Amino acid sequence: MTLNANRIPVVPQGTCSSILWKGSHGFIGYESLAARNTQTGMHFDDMYSLELVCQGLMEIHLDGVWHPVPALHVVWTSPHVVHAHRLLAEIETIFVLFPIEMVEQVWRELYRDRPLQAPHAVILPCSPQLQHMLSYLLQEARSFHSTPHYIISLLLHLVLAEFLRSAAQPALFVSSVPAQPSLLENMSDVMCNAIQLLEQCHDCSSLSFEEIAQAIGLSVFHFSRRFKQEIGMTPGRYLRQQRLNHALQLLFRTTLSIEEISYQSGFGSSRQLTEACKAAFGQSPSLLRKNRGLSFLLPSSSYSLPSDDT
Numbered sequence: 001m002t003l004n005a006n007r008i009p010v011v012p013q014g015t016c017s018s019i020l021w022k023g024s025h026g027f028i029g030y031e032s033l034a035a036r037n038t039q040t041g042m043h044f045d046d047m048y049s050l051e052l053v054c055q056g057l058m059e060i061h062l063d064g065v066w067h068p069v070p071a072l073h074v075v076w077t078s079p080h081v082v083h084a085h086r087l088l089a090e091i092e093t094i095f096v097l098f099p100i101e102m103v104e105q106v107w108r109e110l111y112r113d114r115p116l117q118a119p120h121a122v123i124l125p126c127s128p129q130l131q132h133m134l135s136y137l138l139q140e141a142r143s144f145h146s147t148p149h150y151i152i153s154l155l156l157h158l159v160l161a162e163f164l165r166s167a168a169q170p171a172l173f174v175s176s177v178p179a180q181p182s183l184l185e186n187m188s189d190v191m192c193n194a195i196q197l198l199e200q201c202h203d204c205s206s207l208s209f210e211e212i213a214q215a216i217g218l219s220v221f222h223f224s225r226r227f228k229q230e231i232g233m234t235p236g237r238y239l240r241q242q243r244l245n246h247a248l249q250l251l252f253r254t255t256l257s258i259e260e261i262s263y264q265s266g267f268g269s270s271r272q273l274t275e276a277c278k279a280a281f282g283q284s285p286s287l288l289r290k291n292r293g294l295s296f297l298l299p300s301s302s303y304s305l306p307s308d309d310t
Helices: 100-111 128-142 149-166 181-185 189-201 209-215 220-231 235-253 258-264 270-281 285-290
Strands: 019-023 026-034 048-055 057-062 065-070 073-077 084-087 091-098 121-125
Touching: 019 128, 019 149, 026 128, 026 149, 048 065, 048 128, 048 149, 057 073, 057 091, 057 121, 065 073, 065 121, 091 100, 091 128, 091 149, 100 149, 128 149, 189 209, 189 220, 189 235, 209 220, 209 235, 220 235, 235 258, 235 270, 235 285, 258 270, 258 285, 270 285
Parallel strands: none
Antiparallel strands: 019 026, 026 091, 048 073, 048 091, 057 065, 057 084, 073 121
């Protein structure tokens, strides 16, 4: 199932009242003992998000399931991962938002030529070091009038590097929306037609860009160039993402064989599907299905909902 980005609201992070500091390297925010029993609508953000639950209990909705985020855990979501939050107790959180470019830069610094493998979504116990760094970052953000801008930017850089090290293993993977709503709203009619054709025909393994270009009245060269200008990625990358999203839905929600899923999602063979899953998630389709995409690094003890007097 392809998600309709136009129907999913984007949280206006830049106008959020709980943002304490914002700059080119990210946003820093703080929620102090927010009310219990509240829930956001389904949405996605246009930045990577890292949130530490200092106290209380929060749940995040991903891939059709509510997952607990207990105190002293962090939750991370990548851009365009559709999710919602639910507060089950009075909750205190520190959250940081990172631009896509910064995440890519820090990843290159850590892992050089290794392709970016930051998880789509993950819940992790927060290490004492990361807790200390986030607390210190919050302290500096609160006194930003007396703290040089570059100091806060450096702390953001260090927080991101520490998290990426701790989240090196694949975690929860869910489908992502491939284009920002702003791009979709401003898209030309020609590219709208191209997107519709790609979404309708992505499951055909013989689909060619020559056919798409011809259908919208452009040469392959001009089609590829305009697509990247308006959508922000190549037609090939967009098509692979559509096929991979479709394959994930079939993996998690059906008992079809890997071979059948590969054909129904347009990959053409189980080998191509396996290569795509390993490149995107570091896991084979079989392992993703076995874990239902879930590999939370949580303590073995189960959690319990807070009582009314918590």
